[in-house]
Amino acid sequence: MSDRTILVWFRNDLRINDNEILLEAVRKADKVLPVYCFDPYYFQHTASGAPKTGSFRARFLIEAVADLRKNLQGFGAELIIRIGNPADVIPQLAEEYHVNEVYHHREVAYEETKISEEVEAALWKMRLNLKHFIGHTMYHKEDLPFPIKDIPDSFAVFKKKVERDSNVRSCVPTPAHIIVPEIADAGELPTLQQLGLTEPVDDPRAAEYFQGGETAALVQMHKYFSHLDIAIKQKNGRSGAEFSSKLSPWLSIGCISPRQVYWEIQKYGSNGNLLKLELLWRDYFRFMFKKHGQKFIKAKDEAQDFAPDADMLLQKWKNGETGIPLIDAAMHELNATGFISNQNRQIVAGYLVNTIKADWTQGAAYFEEKLIDYSPASNWGNWAFIAGVNDAKESKYTIATKLPKELEAKTDFVNTWQPSSIDDAGDLVEA
Template sequence: MTETALVWFRRDLRVHDNEALAEAAAADHLLPVYCFDPREYGTREYGGDDSFRFEKTGSHRARFRRESVSALRDSLSDLGSALVVRHERPETALPALAAAVDADAVYAQTLPAPEEVTAENRVTAALRDAGVAVHRFWTHTLYHLDDLPTPYTSISDTYTSFRKSVESESTVRDPFAVPEMPPPPAAFDGVDAGAIPSLSDLDGGLSDPGHDERAVHAFPGGEPAGLERVESYLWEGDHLRGYKQTRNGMLGADFSSKLSPWLNEGCLSPRRVEREVRRYEDERVRNDSTYWLLFELVWRDFFQFQVAKHGPQFFRREGIRERDDIDWRTDDRRLRLWKRGETGIPFVDANVRELRETGYVSNRGRQNVASFLVNDLEIDWRVGAAFFETHLVDYDPCSNYGNWAYVAGVGNDSRDRAFDVLEQAEHYDGDAAYVKHWLPELSSLPAEYAHRPWRLSADEQAEYGVRLGLDYPKPTIRPDWRTDR
């Protein structure tokens, strides 16, 4: 029987369905801990061949994370416990806290991305050197790692094959209940609980991103907010019944579930979401839309297990397909314009500006923005993926880099993933409402010109008050590229 334990929260900022917390709560005394690791903030090297520097965590996700940690502290307090917060490397903070309260063991979530594995291994080594046992738990996916039809090292690299195998041969485990929490250690009275660092205190000195009124959702951080989103989307709004038909919408809070920020920071358990969908199917309707939300959760699982299988190769320029036949360009000017949302291609620019201003962009938008960078500008896909890592409020290393590699042709699936962004714009934003929402300088234009402003004659530019090169950029590449004429 463990007398005194620590539970190290990582990307599992919840008390529901948290196996690490549930197991740790069997101890006589328990001290929950969260570390704001300085390595996750500020400007860092990507690493590897042809490396580059980028900002690890931008203000939108940092804001969401701070709110999530604060909500977790409140939840633990309501359960008679407490959360200790440290702004230092976990391999330094956790052994010190374990020594301060004479802990026997540390319980923690295990994650597959290389940086996460490295941090975990450093913590494990430091604790074991101090004679403290470490217990790790897989808690971030719908299907458990141990329940896959084959070992994760031999799973299919094609999503459809993977999905069919888990749907037919695996079972989703029951979620863990919120545990009864043991009291903190007696020595806790001498431990500083620690303040949650402000955005400006984090490495790189972030500023408050504020809230853009044009955003599809405010995305408040924390477990209660995540559970409320499940309640409002499924039950109060009854939106799940039409999810498959609406999920590619560009404007509005409810065309898709918007659960990804809470899932990726661990405020929501995917198994909790699955149980709610199953209950919805029993009590409301079961159709292709209810299935499709589960389908998307399995996509999320797929990338987690792919990273567990392939490790660092997943994040290299040549990808898991080890392609050395693509001549990625280095074009600093075009890259800067793409990052600012000033390429002169409205559908691309609108999505980039939404991402920068709100931390969120639809899946349809992500695919088009990524495809334009890698397939049309032919710029190194990792630079785009790292830009998303900085800005996304719902960033997950496996899903983000997995989807970028997929679009770039170096990851899973060998099909051509190049998007015709003009055709996509007209199909998913036919009236140009989305483009005009994020590019108000084009709001006076008819839809045809809002998507192709380079077609405006000099007289039409004067008529509509849109001067190319002044009010809105000229296109960075030839207007007749791909299908446009």
């Protein structure tokens, strides 16, 4: 009887711990074939001429895949790396290695699900099954107190019912060992140049350097909770609100799972509530995309009232040349590092939508290019909330009550612009 081989198609789940598809493949198959595919679709240039994926995020991704390969090698396994359309690459590898089934984690946003459907159709022609798993949320879909079609559109109602009636599952065990077929050509990691990008320049003012990979993710999680532990022991009133976990880059491509973070939070009681709330928002946006699809971020039917000079103002917003210190500082930081705080994201998005009245979808696309921690559901869901184009009943965040001047003083990036004239830096519209 021939060996059973399962191909594990890694996408936004670049980890070994708490990875159900990897564990199930090890349990169900004699051999496991781990694969990661750099899809050229994500590295093309958009109609505006900008790269769909910016250099900071691409570098972070390459580092994460390299770390996954290294960690798999520690289990005696190997990661096959290819550059190409997954609908071509996955079937080719399935045929070459006599694969019996392919596992992957299900996605929810349009582009990602379309790619899955293309791979599934190609495998179906070979009489092979693409098995879908759910592994990107804190709460499992099957544990929600309502079917997807009945999920409340109001986050407040969603939160109340989920926290009252659902439980977060335990993390799945890590495989003890991983047996792979004999691999003739594992493939090399691509360079940024091969992906059509240039090497990003790290700005010395950046507060953090984000290193891709599960190893760095676990270090960052330990660092955050160590800080939280110290704050609690010192009884200085800090409950996590004054320092960010900055785990979002690793969560976005699955170097660490929401469940792993949740179960660490549970050790700290109410002191971890803020981070738990952020994880729940991530869940909510994913479930909204699952429920509504593209309609969740579809513009209203009525004509949108853009400012006459919206294109020029949009470019000034991108460049950090609006003349509003806080806006410009945040955009300079985004451009120079690929990361800004959640609060500043809401502020600059609100400014683009409500003050300069530019096309919010162009703002969302710019964030998609620039953000290291870009996640389709969270990014586009957030922007749609601020633009008011979905069925949400409340704003996502109460934007800072502090005056812009107080916030500006906390960043070095505010000094990188030269305004022609500013009458009142406090003239910032609340998002």
